[in-house]
Amino acid sequence: MTELTSLWPLFDLSLTTPRLVLRPITDSDIPAAVAAARSGVHDPARNPFSTPWTELPAEELGPNMARWYWRCRGEFTPEKWTLLLGIWHEGEFIGCQDVGATDFGTLKTVSTGSWLKQSVHGRGLGKEMRAAVALYAFDWLKAEVAESEAATWNEASLGVSRSLGYEFNGVTRHSWGDKVTDVQKVRLTPESFKRPDWTLEVRGHEAAAKFLGIN
Template structure:
């Protein structure tokens, strides 16, 4: 029987760290992702996201999340792609780490974003999952730059970035929902990357590289 990974190679990617298994969110994982988001991701009224999706009513949150996962798959091309990777610890889905790029073959630049349910925050999981996707991008895809951003008040996210060696890369004003936020860009290269003490295990990357024509 043909596997999902044979039909769509990104599904075959798995990143393994000492505590986490990181792999694409499948349809059967969506209910767990919705439950994790509903359990709480941030303090009420303090959304760290440019699109405040976590503040949607429960009856809108679930279809919004499902549509986002499906949209990212449907729009996945070698010139513009986003991998939405579920993050598991002891078979519990803690959140989602994304990594994406536009014109990657030319620019060799990826961007990342993530969320963790509140009960999993403050335990180093955010740093571990970011280190995993950045290591994967640099060492297995040949990326030369990794970029991210966060509201200037979001010291939790910016702390993860600086601990991994990201350098500040300018600020800009942006509309986040109905609010205007000052946003801090950060930038990382293989040279500035503060690598973790552990070795990332990667499966399915060769098939993904072939699919992306890298």
């Protein structure tokens, strides 16, 4: 273990699927993350994010992303945490999958969100990375519920949810940039999870779980 990972053991965590590697984003990964985001994440006509971070000017996008990564680390505690996992495909950074929780020790519930650069959309990679964090949450962290949400018009995200067995769990209204949008909540349990036909390879879990305060 390096001196840095002894201070921040999450940096040794990695999740490997047949096509992807998911691991926490380090400072040295930020330029690749920014480049992926600048290449385009979605159709400019419709933003799938309630906070329209992708619409920032190019010169502001990088500092904004860096601040978010640093903030998530700086506010990370066993009681409330957001783990930002970079996504690598064939050695290239292509997006981010986050998994987070509040009062996980009591609620055993995680929430997820993600983005992928637009050039790799349509290959099933979004489903594969969401399946990876669901497997990790249920089988390794012993979560009992995984939650997510998407705008009701975002059929790509909701299609991934359906394919993995998420149950639709009500519609609410959110501020969406400067507008209001109906948002579909979704909920997954180990019983409803449509597991993939591959095995998730996990490294660095023991130290990560201790850091998260999970026995």
